[in-house]
Amino acid sequence: xxxxxxxxxxxxxxxxxxxxxxxxxxxxxxxxxxxxxxxxxxxxxxxxxxxxxxxxxxxxxxxxxxxxxxxxxxxxxxxxxxxxxxxxxxxxxxxxxxxxxxxxxxxxxxxxxxxxxxxxxxxxxxxxxxxxxxxxxxxxxxxxxxxxxxxxxxxxxxxxxxxxxxxxxxxxxxxxxxxxxxxxxxxxxxxxxxxxxxxxxxxxxxxxxxxxxxxxxxxxxxxxxxxxxxxxxxxxxxxxxxxxxxxxxxxxxxxxxxxxxxxxxxxxxxxxxxxxxxxxxxxxxxx
Amino acid sequence: xxxxxxxxxxxxxxxxxxxxxxxxxxxxxxxxxxxxxxxxxxxxxxxxxxxxxxxxxxxxxxxxxxxxxxxxxxxxxxxxxxxxxxxxxxxxxxxxxxxxxxxxxxxxxxxxxxxxxxxxxxxxxxxxxxxxxxxxxxxxxxxxxxxxxxxxxxxxxxxxxxxxxxxxxxxxxxxxxxxxxxxxxxxxxxxxxxxxxxxxxxxxxxxxxxxxxxxxxxxxxxxxxxxxxxxxxxxxxxxxxxxxxxxxxxxxxxxxxxxxxxxxxxxxxxxxxxxxxxxxxxxxxxxxx
Numbered sequence: 001x002x003x004x005x006x007x008x009x010x011x012x013x014x015x016x017x018x019x020x021x022x023x024x025x026x027x028x029x030x031x032x033x034x035x036x037x038x039x040x041x042x043x044x045x046x047x048x049x050x051x052x053x054x055x056x057x058x059x060x061x062x063x064x065x066x067x068x069x070x071x072x073x074x075x076x077x078x079x080x081x082x083x084x085x086x087x088x089x090x091x092x093x094x095x096x097x098x099x100x101x102x103x104x105x106x107x108x109x110x111x112x113x114x115x116x117x118x119x120x121x122x123x124x125x126x127x128x129x130x131x132x133x134x135x136x137x138x139x140x141x142x143x144x145x146x147x148x149x150x151x152x153x154x155x156x157x158x159x160x161x162x163x164x165x166x167x168x169x170x171x172x173x174x175x176x177x178x179x180x181x182x183x184x185x186x187x188x189x190x191x192x193x194x195x196x197x198x199x200x201x202x203x204x205x206x207x208x209x210x211x212x213x214x215x216x217x218x219x220x221x222x223x224x225x226x227x228x229x230x231x232x233x234x235x236x237x238x239x240x241x242x243x244x245x246x247x248x249x250x251x252x253x254x255x256x257x258x259x260x261x262x263x264x265x266x267x268x269x270x271x272x273x274x275x276x277x278x279x280x281x282x283x284x285x286x287x
Numbered sequence: 288x289x290x291x292x293x294x295x296x297x298x299x300x301x302x303x304x305x306x307x308x309x310x311x312x313x314x315x316x317x318x319x320x321x322x323x324x325x326x327x328x329x330x331x332x333x334x335x336x337x338x339x340x341x342x343x344x345x346x347x348x349x350x351x352x353x354x355x356x357x358x359x360x361x362x363x364x365x366x367x368x369x370x371x372x373x374x375x376x377x378x379x380x381x382x383x384x385x386x387x388x389x390x391x392x393x394x395x396x397x398x399x400x401x402x403x404x405x406x407x408x409x410x411x412x413x414x415x416x417x418x419x420x421x422x423x424x425x426x427x428x429x430x431x432x433x434x435x436x437x438x439x440x441x442x443x444x445x446x447x448x449x450x451x452x453x454x455x456x457x458x459x460x461x462x463x464x465x466x467x468x469x470x471x472x473x474x475x476x477x478x479x480x481x482x483x484x485x486x487x488x489x490x491x492x493x494x495x496x497x498x499x500x501x502x503x504x505x506x507x508x509x510x511x512x513x514x515x516x517x518x519x520x521x522x523x524x525x526x527x528x529x530x531x532x533x534x535x536x537x538x539x540x541x542x543x544x545x546x547x548x549x550x551x552x553x554x555x556x557x558x559x560x561x562x563x564x565x566x567x568x569x570x571x572x573x574x575x576x
Contacts, residue, residue, distance in 0.1 A: 009439055009440060009441075009442050010440055012439050013436050013437075013439040013440035016432070016435065016436045016439055017428075017436055020428050020432040021425055021427045021428055023427070104425070108425045108426065109420065109423065110423055110424065110425050112390065112420060112423050113423035113424070113433075113437060113480060114440070115389070115390060116390070116411065116412070116419075117411070117437055117440045117441050118440055119388075119389040119405060119406040119408070119411060120406070283392070285385075285391040285392060286385065286390040286391065287382065287385060287390070287391055
């Protein structure tokens with residue numbers, strides 16, 4: 001009889017591993033700080049959107065944009081933006097936690113004890129995937145609660161109103177949850193494949209922060225030569241771009257593909273990396 | 288801005304990882320540990336269950352880049368006995384034990400415990416306890432948390448962690464980070480982990496490393512008591528005088544090949560002692576190749 005690969009007790013053990021070291025508190029501290037800074041930044045940026053400064057060069061255009069922002073649709077967009085404040089930055093922490101979940105075992109040489117208790121290594125990796133996802137969801141919950149407390153205060157202080165339970169806001173918040181889950185899974189997959197803590201952190205950040213520019217440069221360069229319209233949508237193959245497309249209701253960039261494309265591509269990366277990591281770690285000698 | 292923050296976070300994580308790995312910790316004496324008076328013996332294994340603990344290694348071979356570090360190694364470790372696995376440094380002892388425990392894939396051969404490969408055991412911690420490297424615990428995690436995590440993964444009640452901590456004399460140090468433990472305390476934490484499932488088979492790689500004379504005596508009495516209860520104890524070592532005191536059977540390995548197997552008396556044969564027999568059997572076959 002085939003034994004199930006998902007083991008609740010292994011998931012529980014992996015969650016215990018994360019929360020019983022100092023690194024977890026550091027992650028939590030940095031994450032909360034990033035969330036607060038991003039929220040403050042969003043707060044100020046939307047404030048100046050609604051109340052343009054007097055000395056702006058193109059004040060007429062700014063005032064027109066402010067008037068648009070005060071319409072019901074504009075206010076709903078601001079509410080959705082406030083409720084997902086700083087996601088671009090904070091999902092990075094979820095990815096780094098995903099990397100840490102795997103690579104700290106190798107760096108600390110605890111992997112021997114782990115695989116002695118559970119010799120079926122794919123079960124350990126699946127449990128780690130679930131644990132990383134659980135902490136990704138926890139991060140999302142923390143940032144959503146923070147945003148949920150501040151957004152009504154902001155809306156009231158700026159004299160605009162929009163429902164925080166409207167379809168647009170709920171959709172943005174739930175897509176945010178998906179982003180946290182997928183980036184945590186992406187980090188875990190990267191960690192399993194690369195195994196080195198330093199190398200996977202560097203690669204993860206390069207993919208996250210630099211991937212957009214490189215892929216866009218290449219795709220636009222190719223477009224200049226071949227003039228194929230699909231090349232302008234192709235940057236979505238970069239994980240950071242795919243995630244941005246996934247969480248942005250309006251096109252994230254000109255010629256951007258539909259939102260679901262971003263979700264499928266991100267999920268594809270996370271699953272492919274984890275599967276490749278499982279194949280690799282099953283063959284790897286723990287010596 | 289994003290890149291700057293990302294670099295800061297990454298730098299912090301790398302620093303933390305390196306600090307955890309290389310930090311020179313304040314010296315800790317064994318003041319927070321106490322060697323228990325009575326060695327832990329566990330529940331005796333009924334006679335009819337004892338064959339389930341038989342270790343059978345057949346033709347194990349491991350090649351790395353064409354070089355054989357373990358070459359056709361075969362031996363048996365019987366229940367109710369302490370089997371000493373001896374060899375010079377680099378002779379292939381650790382690789383053999385790791386192949387037995389499913390951590391290293393053999394190039395050829397098979398090793399079974401009670402007729403099953405380790406990787407095929409559904410909950411191996413309940414059958415086999417292993418100590419392969421000092422503690423195997425995360426340096427920033429407490430000894431108790433380390434054991435509780437293993438309990439949770441193995442499906443053993445968490446309270447068992449405190450029982451085995453007491454059995455190895457680490458109750459008072461249970462709440463301290465494993466990174467603060469002395470080498471001897473880490474070895475005992477490793478033994479505690481191996482005892483969590485009250486297993487029928489124990490596999491230990493150089494368990495005497497870092498132990499003081501009192502700790503070595505404690506380890507000897509512990510392994511003797513466990514074997515007396517019907518357990519299979521396979522212990523690698525290069526401390527010949529120590530092994531001569533308590534091993535029932537011996538396997539001597541040199542340059543990756545078995546040089547001798549049998550009872551202590553048969554291996555020593557006409558030599559004055561085990562050391563003389565060992566040096567004769569392993570002459571010219573130092574482990575470092």
